[in-house]
Amino acid sequence: YYFEKGIPDDEWFISPGKQGESVQYYPHFDKKHFLIKSEFDYYADVFYYKIFSAWDTIGHLLNILYKLKIKRVGFKSAIAKLKSANPNLFKSLKAIVDDPDFQKANKLRDDITHNYLPSTVDSGIDKPSERKVTFGVGKYTKSAEFYQNVRASLHLFVKTLECIKQQS
Incomplete structure (x- = not known):
């Protein structure tokens, strides 16, 4: 819904900026786009928490179901144990x-939960080696990339359910 309202972040920075600044982020945004993007980002973050x-x-x-006896259960740990319990489902x-x-x-x-939100520009600071620190334009994941991945994730979730149904 919010993605389709328009989030013009395909070009998410320009350098130099329109008023001479070294970097301008979201150069094609009007005030309304910041609100749309904020709502989109919120629901995208929640989506990833919920689907996982x-x-x-x-x-x-x-x-x-398969008596896997896993203490700290997760989707991936259950799949690993299925290798002997149900090789086809595995x-x-x-x-x-x-x-x-x-x-x-x-x-x-993982990034949404533990690191910089990929839907916001990170600091641009990188430490490629022990004695070197670089500064630049931060990393950013465009809204269209989130949108595509959300749709693909939903298809994979449906496929998960179909695989389990076929094996029962």
Whole structure:
């Protein structure tokens, strides 16, 4: 909904800025775009929390159903234990967690939870080696990348349920 209202962040910075600044972020934003982006970012963050919670709940169900005896259950840990309990389901679900869209979703979720929000420009400070620190334009994930990955993640979640249904 919010993505379709328009978030003009394909070009998320320009250098120099329109008024001579060294870098201008979100150069095509009007006041309304900041509100739209704020709402979009909020729901994108919540989406990743919720979908990975749902996948982890599936991990709990698999743990019970297949008596996997996992102490710290998660979706990926349950899949790993399925290798001997149900090799066909293991193979199907392993393909999901190995999918590049799942990997990207997992990275986005980890960054949202533990690091800079990828939907905001980070500090631009990097330490490529012990004796070197660089400063530059920060990293940023465009709204369209989130939108594409959310849609792909939903397809992977449906595929997860279909794989489990086929094996029962």
